[in-house]
Amino acid sequence: MGRLNKKRSSVRLVPIVVAIVLLCCTVLLLVFGDLGRFALGPCTAGREGAAEGVSGGAKELLETRNFEASPRAIEDLKGGVVDERLVATLQTIANAHRICVDAFKAGHYFLPGVPDGPLIPDGYPDAGLSNTHYYGRAVDIRRVDGKPVRGNGTDPHVLDIGDIISRIPPQERPDQIIGPEDWVKALGGSSEEGWILNEDELEHHKDHIHLGYIKKDGTWNTR
Ligand SMILES: [Zn+2]
Numbered sequence: 001m002g003r004l005n006k007k008r009s010s011v012r013l014v015p016i017v018v019a020i021v022l023l024c025c026t027v028l029l030l031v032f033g034d035l036g037r038f039a040l041g042p043c044t045a046g047r048e049g050a051a052e053g054v055s056g057g058a059k060e061l062l063e064t065r066n067f068e069a070s071p072r073a074i075e076d077l078k079g080g081v082v083d084e085r086l087v088a089t090l091q092t093i094a095n096a097h098r099i100c101v102d103a104f105k106a107g108h109y110f111l112p113g114v115p116d117g118p119l120i121p122d123g124y125p126d127a128g129l130s131n132t133h134y135y136g137r138a139v140d141i142r143r144v145d146g147k148p149v150r151g152n153g154t155d156p157h158v159l160d161i162g163d164i165i166s167r168i169p170p171q172e173r174p175d176q177i178i179g180p181e182d183w184v185k186a187l188g189g190s191s192e193e194g195w196i197l198n199e200d201e202l203e204h205h206k207d208h209i210h211l212g213y214i215k216k217d218g219t220w221n222t223r
Pocket residue numbers: 133138139140210211
């Protein structure tokens with residue numbers, strides 16, 4: 001009698017065990033799926049229909065599969081905050097490489113927790129100069145073809161981004177081109193061509209490529 005009961009209860013346990021296993025699998029999937037996303041950062045790829053109500057270059061960029069961006073960067077593009085020259089430059093790059101843009105204006109901080117203003121704050125190289133992020137004239141690219149910029153300054157894909165930028169005509173090329181030191185040195189661009197070469201600035205750009213336009217109209221490259 002006892003044995004029969006045992007058999008019955010173990011048969012009854014089967015669906016419970018199956019349910020627990022399924023539950024565990026779901027939890028693991030959720031946790032690791034999210035962790036994976038956190039590790040990679042929030043990057044949403046461009047797609048058809050992503051630019052509802054948006055026109056021009058920003059629309060094209062938002063619908064380019066190779067163009068990935070954080071939610072705040074996408075909002076800036078949709079809101080018309082981003083300078084057209086910068087949009088065009090990013091389109092040129094995204095035509096050849098998959099890039100992830102972290103920030104234009106929204107959510108860019110020079111000092112942690114302190115909202116950016118129109119000028120670069122004290123404690124930063126070039127403090128007091130115009131903050132191109134604030135005016136929607138700068139972008140930070142964190143990833144190229146799925147690889148982080150940090151530690152990959154001499155990766156052929158990351159270097160090719162620099163080559164592509166170099167080939168943009170001076171009047172359209174960003175006049176703030178900054179990135180990891182090995183990236184900048186390997187590409188060999190000059191400050192007359194828009195590259196920022198001072199050590200202090202390079203120190204702040206180990207993990208991203210910053211492209212910016214100093215002036216509202218025209219570029220310093222045509223001085
Ligand atoms: Zn920047």
